[in-house]
Amino acid sequence: MSYPQITFIHTSFPSSSPSFISRRRGVVYANTLLYQLNVLKETGRYDAFKLKWHDSYSDKPNVWPVPNHLFWDSDVAKWLEGACYFLMTEEGENEEIDGAVKELVQMIRGAQGEDGYLNIHFTVVEPAKRFTNLRDLHELYNAGHLIEAALAHSRHYQNDLLMEPLVKYVDLLYETFGPGPAQKHGYPGHPEIELALLRLYEKTGNPKHLSLAQYFITERGNPTGQYGRHYYDVEAEARGEGEHQVPAYMESKGAYWYHQAHKPIIEQETIEGHSVRAMYLLTAVADLVRVESKTDRDSYRKALQRLWSNMVDKKMYLTGGIGAMGQWEGFGLDYFLPSGSDEGGCYAETCAAIGVMMLAERLLQIDLDGKFADIMELCFYNAVMTGMSAKGTQFTYVNQLASSDKHLSQRAKWFTCACCPPNVTRLLGYIGGYLWSFDTDEQKKSVLVKVHMYSSAQLSISVGKDTVELEQKSNWPWNGKIELTLRGISEVATTIKLRIPGWAEGWEISPSLPSKHVEKGYLTLPADWLKHNPKFELNIPLKPRFVSPHPYTNQDIVALARGPLIYCVEDFDNSWVDDHFKSLLLDPTAAIEEKEGAADEVGEPYIGLTIRNAASFIDVDKSHAPHMSLKSATQEKASGADELHFIPYALRDNRGGKGHMRVGIRRKR
Amino acid sequence: MSYPQITFIHTSFPSSSPSFISRRRGVVYANTLLYQLNVLKETGRYDAFKLKWHDSYSDKPNVWPVPNHLFWDSDVAKWLEGACYFLMTEEGENEEIDGAVKELVQMIRGAQGEDGYLNIHFTVVEPAKRFTNLRDLHELYNAGHLIEAALAHSRHYQNDLLMEPLVKYVDLLYETFGPGPAQKHGYPGHPEIELALLRLYEKTGNPKHLSLAQYFITERGNPTGQYGRHYYDVEAEARGEGEHQVPAYMESKGAYWYHQAHKPIIEQETIEGHSVRAMYLLTAVADLVRVESKTDRDSYRKALQRLWSNMVDKKMYLTGGIGAMGQWEGFGLDYFLPSGSDEGGCYAETCAAIGVMMLAERLLQIDLDGKFADIMELCFYNAVMTGMSAKGTQFTYVNQLASSDKHLSQRAKWFTCACCPPNVTRLLGYIGGYLWSFDTDEQKKSVLVKVHMYSSAQLSISVGKDTVELEQKSNWPWNGKIELTLRGISEVATTIKLRIPGWAEGWEISPSLPSKHVEKGYLTLPADWLKHNPKFELNIPLKPRFVSPHPYTNQDIVALARGPLIYCVEDFDNSWVDDHFKSLLLDPTAAIEEKEGAADEVGEPYIGLTIRNAASFIDVDKSHAPHMSLKSATQEKASGADELHFIPYALRDNRGGKGHMRVGIRRKR
Numbered sequence A, B: 001m002s003y004p005q006i007t008f009i010h011t012s013f014p015s016s017s018p019s020f021i022s023r024r025r026g027v028v029y030a031n032t033l034l035y036q037l038n039v040l041k042e043t044g045r046y047d048a049f050k051l052k053w054h055d056s057y058s059d060k061p062n063v064w065p066v067p068n069h070l071f072w073d074s075d076v077a078k079w080l081e082g083a084c085y086f087l088m089t090e091e092g093e094n095e096e097i098d099g100a101v102k103e104l105v106q107m108i109r110g111a112q113g114e115d116g117y118l119n120i121h122f123t124v125v126e127p128a129k130r131f132t133n134l135r136d137l138h139e140l141y142n143a144g145h146l147i148e149a150a151l152a153h154s155r156h157y158q159n160d161l162l163m164e165p166l167v168k169y170v171d172l173l174y175e176t177f178g179p180g181p182a183q184k185h186g187y188p189g190h191p192e193i194e195l196a197l198l199r200l201y202e203k204t205g206n207p208k209h210l211s212l213a214q215y216f217i218t219e220r221g222n223p224t225g226q227y228g229r230h231y232y233d234v235e236a237e238a239r240g241e242g243e244h245q246v247p248a249y250m251e252s253k254g255a256y257w258y259h260q261a262h263k264p265i266i267e268q269e270t271i272e273g274h275s276v277r278a279m280y281l282l283t284a285v286a287d288l289v290r291v292e293s294k295t296d297r298d299s300y301r302k303a304l305q306r307l308w309s310n311m312v313d314k315k316m317y318l319t320g321g322i323g324a325m326g327q328w329e330g331f332g333l334d335y336f337l338p339s340g341s342d343e344g345g346c347y348a349e350t351c352a353a354i355g356v357m358m359l360a361e362r363l364l365q366i367d368l369d370g371k372f373a374d375i376m377e378l379c380f381y382n383a384v385m386t387g388m389s390a391k392g393t394q395f396t397y398v399n400q401l402a403s404s405d406k407h408l409s410q411r412a413k414w415f416t417c418a419c420c421p422p423n424v425t426r427l428l429g430y431i432g433g434y435l436w437s438f439d440t441d442e443q444k445k446s447v448l449v450k451v452h453m454y455s456s457a458q459l460s461i462s463v464g465k466d467t468v469e470l471e472q473k474s475n476w477p478w479n480g481k482i483e484l485t486l487r488g489i490s491e492v493a494t495t496i497k498l499r500i501p502g503w504a505e506g507w508e509i510s511p512s513l514p515s516k517h518v519e520k521g522y523l524t525l526p527a528d529w530l531k532h533n534p535k536f537e538l539n540i541p542l543k544p545r546f547v548s549p550h551p552y553t554n555q556d557i558v559a560l561a562r563g564p565l566i567y568c569v570e571d572f573d574n575s576w577v578d579d580h581f582k583s584l585l586l587d588p589t590a591a592i593e594e595k596e597g598a599a600d601e602v603g604e605p606y607i608g609l610t611i612r613n614a615a616s617f618i619d620v621d622k623s624h625a626p627h628m629s630l631k632s633a634t635q636e637k638a639s640g641a642d643e644l645h646f647i648p649y650a651l652r653d654n655r656g657g658k659g660h661m662r663v664g665i666r667r668k669r
């Protein structure tokens, strides 16, 4: 049982061999943490735990019935969590960040009620309404993020200044929620506390913490949870919600699939509703399955497999983004994956892709299968990393695969609902935990390291008094050569499993291995081979290639990929574009050329791609509606665009331009 | 100024040369009128004007806040209107229909209040709420349909038994609505009364009738209509509608684009919202433009052009169906035209296509352009005629272009909201008015006949004491040969304009014409030529062809067309299908064979189409997500289907089967 938020501490990123990951981390440590801290201060979030009135508390909600400031607790908590991860791993003091963490912790401690209650909105604005709207009002979501912050804080500062109030708050929650006749049989509309409680339990061993997480997970979607009815129905009635009042994000009264609460999780056949909620929930389910491995949670295990497959096979964009439907920030019909809002939808929230990574990592621990790691890496390098600018001070919430006049490809400085920016921060804080996982056996003096993602990084594992170190040096994802060095294994039988990505068209290892058998995406390097070959090199050729989504998406497009990276075209270096590349046709038999891009452009010495003499355009003016001869429908104009230039989707919108961008280009016949 | 509901009386369908149209009319006269009458009786609609309580009045609305029985007035009115049209034109007595019409009229007369008010729901169920919810409650829509019924009734029976109460009701409406300080500055959420009032004005010449129509049209969408605010806002507030109460069909509070009332009509740039409402409204706008041709209605004329083009070019299915969005029974984004609900939407309500025909006919009168007639004919033979079964006793409401397990290709006996079935009835009642239009000049003793649609039919026009007759004999749409005979022109200079369809790849006329110039889709036969050639023949070859929608629809499909007919595949004669033809690929270079189908199968001796050795299938199992190599994405399996059989979309679901159907087949590379 391990969590990347715990194991990341075993990983370091030597400054001697920088990589994409270490450079992104460097930007966050140098710029983002402080930038976000200043935003927290300017917007009132930083001081909010002082429990004074803030003018914005009177604002009309952008999305009824959710006050705009409702998430402030979590914004602060995620920043705090991320800050602690960086303080734990980065070299050099950072007094400003350190000081802010300490001050915030004091404010949070001061904000707790006598009975343990801890929430800004329901203390300052609506004190009488605590726990009356679990469905909409993110009370327990905020609590979950505060618990995660406390876990990070106690780890770094080795004190309980933040943990103490949170454990006290959880005691109150444990009394409030549960199966008892005087308890509320409720659970949060936005999952998060479940995974936080399971992590808390791992630290505290307090059975109450496990029990409350179990309750929230297993009670969810119970049609007869409270007085024989769905908890959210009873709760809504109790607060006098009108029969025809329903938040805009819910399709209709009682459409609890938005919250993944339309039926018990084990009965859910397809992944539905709000995508971030779904990912946080399933991450917690995977953790529950792991904690309770001895008891029978087979139906939850099956639900995880079923919902994961439905998501990945039918509801995921080729960038790893999930959620086609802006209306409810979530999943649409199977295979409904339009490229942009002008074509019917494309949301792909940054947080949702972070959630996919969380879930994939847990599933990898349950079942070591490269298909999970492939998606984890796809999300990281595309749907997640596109969420932050090169300088680390601009962010996305929505990550469409094509821009339109209404929704340009542009990052923003911040958001009213600011879940995404601090989520990227904390993810990069513990990203080391995603690179590899390991199992040690002190008795047998053995260790098994599973390498999921390549980069330049160093893993350090204690086995008894020995320390095994595995170092990888690579300019991944730009270069497919990975040099690995194993140290300290004279007394420790060490086995390594190396992921061979699903997209790899080939791979080589040297010195050569006795067996090149790859099982479920992983190549095993046996302990005896490693003893003789502690230095070895893996080579995975990174050739640019064309990829396409499932034909049922009705997206007859090709995108360029290279290794785990998905590319896009931008107007910056295709300046002729005036229609967001909507009429562009690309011949997928064309050769793809690589070209090194300047680091100063995008914060990263990258590889761009160019295709020559393969572009044409739909002759839109020749088209007439509602139907036309096939010949007219497929009429093409010659292109003025002799060259098409592609840049990784993660690096888009860093060089100026007018915001025209597209990932999947219409396929020329 | 003419209306097809008036001019149809000039057209007869000689039983000596039956055609698609006359056979469909025959079915309605023999079966449908009586069948629908019985349904009206069984469901309580027939007796509802007796103003007794009906059990169903207590039912919870399927769609809040609209009571399920709210449309009963209009269901009866449309049937009544249709019945009168048939009684006027069909030979032979029909005592049962005639008797029912007379009884209904007596009941309607008896249902009128002292002050002229006439509405079932607001008299029986909610008498205090009259005119308090124009936005949702269809009060004026019902009134409009009753006016249209009265116009048909007075024409056939040559009495005012139904007209009298309606004129009295309109007097009340005229007092109630208008710009005066004591009047309501409102207009109906569902247009219909506007076009009815304009037709009424044509008959009565009463300026109040014109004035009220003008008011409803020009006031619509006024942001400061009532007390400086939008009328619907003021009205909603007055009835105490909660801030977060909003009907499910409205996207959000104040989203009046659903009702085409988000801004004044002349400012509307794109066609939006509920498709039937939009068509009824624009039909009335076109009528207003025609009535007021002397005054300046140029901005309305431009709005008509703009909205028509937006609809036809970007929001119309290749069957002529409109409305991709089931949520609001209406228009989606430009080019958003998925084939079925499993792919994101496809509504294409039967009434909406009838509305397109109404609008197209009006636009043809304003501007004789074959592009309007092409769409009118496309709608009739596909999106409308698919709405009724061969026997005339089953109907559709939604007309998807592809079935799915949730929404099979199946007609129903009736609907709770039953707008469509009687709408088909009344359309076929006056369909003769769509075939042609004419202008006479008594002074010059001249007539101009514009032939818009071909069939076997006879037109009879009085010019002074002379009667000009034009007869067309044709087995259209199965055969492109049309024999035309003109009679009675010795004293009348007669010119004919023949429509040459936009899809026609060629045409021939014999005897030959001096000029073969086709202007805006019409070929002129000059009076002097006709004098010498009163019998002539037009030949428009009807060759099957492949058609496709605009590439921006992301529907990379081909459909089969022949003349105005669009075809589909059904499981009945492609029995291997198990996936609604979703994985089917069709090679559009294949030859298309014609095959005569048996009349007893579908009520019509039709031409089926067959394609051999051109089908294959997507190898769905080879696909993996979220992306794959282009090769995998385009992998095909050989087909077991050596032959694909196609049948006109209008004739689908008449032969049994399991309800698998598709119009547009994925295009094979």
Ligand SMILES: [Zn+2]
Residues within 6 Å of the ligand: A349, A350, A351, A352, A397, A418, A419, A420, A421, A423
């Ligand atoms: Zn977010």
Ligand SMILES: [Zn+2]
Residues within 6 Å of the ligand: B349, B350, B351, B352, B397, B418, B419, B420, B421, B423
């Ligand atoms: Zn209808």
